[in-house]
Every structure is written in C-alpha cells, then in structure tokens.
Amino acid sequence: MRILLQRADGDSAPWVADFADLLPEARIIPWREGEPAQPCDYAVVWSPPASMAGELAAVKAIFNCGAGVDGLLKFGDALPGSTAIVRLGDAGMGMQMAEYVTHAVLRYFRRFDEYQLQAGRGQWQPLAPHSKEDFPIGVLGIGVLGSTVLEALAPFGFALRGWSRTQKSVPGVACFAGQEGLDAFLRGTRVLVCMLPLTAQTGNLLDRANLSKLLPASYLINVARGAIVAEPDLLMLIKSGQIKGATLDVLRHEPLPAQHPFWQEPAITLTPHISAMTLRRTSVAQIAGKIRRLAAGQSICDVVDRSLGY
C-alpha cells in the first residue's frame, strides 16, 4: 500500500521513519508542492494546502494529525463523500490539555496573575482568596478531550459543569446540552473552557451576547479554535471588566499578527497553539493501527461526520 504524507512544517523525515518502523508494509510518499501526483491509498496530513485537493480526493481515507478537522473540511465538496476523513483520537493530547487547563484554572483561582503583578511592583500583600463555591468551571465540549480535562480538575474540588451538543452524563459534572441548555450552562459558569470543534455552528459562538451571560468577573480559556471566539467582543468585555482574564492558545489568525491588540492587553495570556502538541510516535502508532484495520476491511473509530463538522 502507498501512503501520501504531508506536513505543514515541511519536516516529514521523522514521520517517514516512524511509519517505516510501525507500518513496514506501506510505502510512504512525502508530498511536495508542484511535484506530479502519485496514486496513493491513504493520506496522512496536517493543514494541507488547497493545491492538494486533487490528490486527497483520490485516496480511500485521509488521516488528520490532530483532533480538529476544520483544515480538511474547508475543502468541502472537493473531497468526495466516499473519502473517509479520520481525526486523531486522544494520542496523548488529553493529558496535555488537562495540564494546560489545570494550570490556567489554578492561576486564576489562586490569583497568581495578580500576585505576579504585585511582585513586579515590589508589593508584599496577601489578597482575599476566592472561594470554590464562587468559582464553577464550565467545559464547553465534552468529548474525549473535554472529559479528560474534567477528570483532571475533579480532585481539586471545583464545581464542574459541561456542555455538549447532545446530552451526555459525566459523574460529578452538571451536564447541559443543545441550544436550549447553553444559556443555563453559561449563566452559571465563572471559568469557561472552550474545547469545541470549529464547525458552521460554533464559529463566533463566543460573541458578546454569549460571553456576557457568564458570571461576573469571569475567565475564558480557549484551547480549541480561535474562530469560535469573536475577538473584538472578547476584547471589549475585558476592557469593561466583565471578563477578568483570558488565556488563549488558539487565535483566528496564527501566528497572531504583530499589530493585533491582544498582544497589548495585560489580562490576555497568549500561548502559540501549544496546549496539545501532536506526539509523533503515539500518533503514527494510532494511524498505522487504523490503516491496518481498514486494509483488513474492518471498521475504525474517529471517522468524521461531515454533516456535524467533526
């Protein structure tokens, strides 16, 4: 079998080596812009350029090296419905997101951001502690990654809430679902953790109207996709004090442009899309296993439902 391999960073060599090791029966064809297309059975991609459309349309399944498949669904009808799009399962990303979100939640809860500002001024001043009763955490999107984040937060004793498109049940978590549950979910949440896929339904979901529903002096942590947040609305709510802080790992345009006002806003903490880095070896092992199942005519998990967008 032949596998077309494409990396946005251009560095495909270590991926080729891992596939040679873990799926030796396959021949790996690194994709290069402008070279003639070669017939392949599968494609393994991350942020493929528009010029790959023809080659992607010709394979049986496309494996996305990440959980969010918005970079593939943008191809729309150029990818026929018979071509399976497969997202990466957890592959070590859940733990990384749990670390990222736990750090950000504790930072806000224990006021470490404020202590850091005080220390910069040479100020030694204990602040009134927040109470956990006043600090409910709400995770928007409770798939495999969102559930892992909720599990990591549970031992710290926060009141936990979760929202999903369809009703789910997570032990110890107040669960809300659907458009009709979103209002109640937001109105009782102090720290909103965004873990949604980017779809036609979630783009700009976190706009002024919805962000304004959060409890007073709220916080936003976005580890999903930047385009879910209406950035000017967030900035306005932060400047007005209604939202006290935001930790953003993902932005609408990445890298964040140099003149973007978020760089200058002290209440916004920025990281360069590192909350969950793809672990190459773990990912290759997962994809190799799925390819073997497909080649044997078996079913696989993590196949994207294009009507839902994830």
Next chain:
Amino acid sequence: MRILLQRADGDSAPWVADFADLLPEARIIPWREGEPAQPCDYAVVWSPPASMAGELAAVKAIFNCGAGVDGLLKFGDALPGSTAIVRLGDAGMGMQMAEYVTHAVLRYFRRFDEYQLQAGRGQWQPLAPHSKEDFPIGVLGIGVLGSTVLEALAPFGFALRGWSRTQKSVPGVACFAGQEGLDAFLRGTRVLVCMLPLTAQTGNLLDRANLSKLLPASYLINVARGAIVAEPDLLMLIKSGQIKGATLDVLRHEPLPAQHPFWQEPAITLTPHISAMTLRRTSVAQIAGKIRRLAAGQSICDVVDRSLGY
C-alpha cells in the same frame, strides 16, 4: 474553661465569634499587649510576641494556628515541658498547598514562564516540550501536607520522589529517608518542593552544597519556611543557570525587604506567604474538638515533639 486568644493581625473578633459558636462552654479572652494577665486553661495563638511568654507558660496546652510551630519553639525553656504545644492538622491547608505546588510544577513543566516572556516581546514561537522522564519531582518532607501534594501530582504522570526523616512508604512514590538518603534523593530530582518544618536540623539545609546536587536546570518550590533556604546561595545558583527558577512563598524575613535582590531576579517568583492560608472556621472546629478531648482527659493528635522541633 477559659481560652486566651491571640492573633498577630490583631483581628480576633471573628475567631471569638467562631469559638462562641463551636465551643460555647468556653470563655474566650482576647489577648492585648500590656493588659494584665488573666489565668487561662488553654491558649490559641499565631506568631505570639515574646511578651506573651509568661501567660503561655501558665496554660495546659497552646494551640498554634498553623502547621509550622517554629514561632512557638523559639520561646525555648520559657515554656515548661508540661505545656503541650499543638500544631494545626491539615485543616484545609493540604488542598491549598496541592493547588499551589501543582500550579508551579505545571508552569515550569509546560514552560509557561518562558511563553509569558515571549508574549511580552510579541513573539509567537512554540518551544520544545519537556519530557516527563526528564522532570522528576521531589517532595522534601512527606508528612500529611507533603503526602497531599504528592497525591495531587500523581494523576499527571510525573515521576515522584519523597524524602522524610524516618523511612515512609507512599504508593507510587520513590521514598528516601534520613541523612544518608538525602544525597540520592537530591541527585535524582529536577523540581524540588520544600515542605519541611523549620528545626535545628533543617535551617539552611538548602545551601549551595545541597542545591548543587539537583539535576541540571532544576527548579525550587518553597512552601515551608524561608530559613530552610540559604538565600544568597540560591541566588548565586540561579544567576549561574544551574537552577532555572524558584517559586518562593516563604522568605527568611517577611515581608521581603524592599531592597532584597530577590525582587529584581526574573527567575524568582514571589508570593506573600499565601500557599496555605489558615481557614478560620475549619481551624476553630479542629481546635475546639481537641480542647473537648483534653478537657475529658482524652489524648489528641498533632502534639509537637520538642526534641524533633515539629
């Protein structure tokens, strides 16, 4: 029964109210500098001044509103051996310390301190992630608070180590003990979490010789007592790059003097002794329970062994 109540912050009213509620059979006498001594059965104190020695020597038991009793043992022989000194048990401090230490560990492990510096420069640049194999965490002092911190770190999958005066066994933690175990403990530790009591044995324990044994590019988190760390030695090791960062909640002199060089060192994160704040209601409930047991002739836990200093 009569209880002498003293608070370093002078605000004894809410403590009196809680005792009235939880131990109504007692009469609470707020201590005031310069007023005539009144005979009491018990004393409840925090950082008592030297002028209290006579009154403290006259009670049956002194309850310390914190875990560290160095502020009481400094009275030495002025407090007769027949006067029990009782430290606060967990009383909610373990969870607070777990939050504090987990936040600091994740901050170093995920390089959030470095990302913050980059963001301040408008720099969008992913950094190579640390590996957990290279990031063993060592907790120095595994009493009730140290054990709670280790439990909080366990779900994140770090390699955990613990050191105690006498051998202990904690599931999932590599345990070291005694003077002879300290070297091996330090030499395999990347992030050192200091949770020791301040005693004759632990003062200046973390000096140049011992801190130099840590793995290269190590980190120190001190939530115990400032005098355990030789501050000029720590500063020198940080300036040389051998220690990459320190998070210090406790300092030799508190508040940290304005001219202290720690204020100016970017690799040192300072907080004003807030890692575990005494929770008044929980503490009063615990002390009230112990006083009832003593009054009934029963034994209590958390009595300080003066020969050990904690």
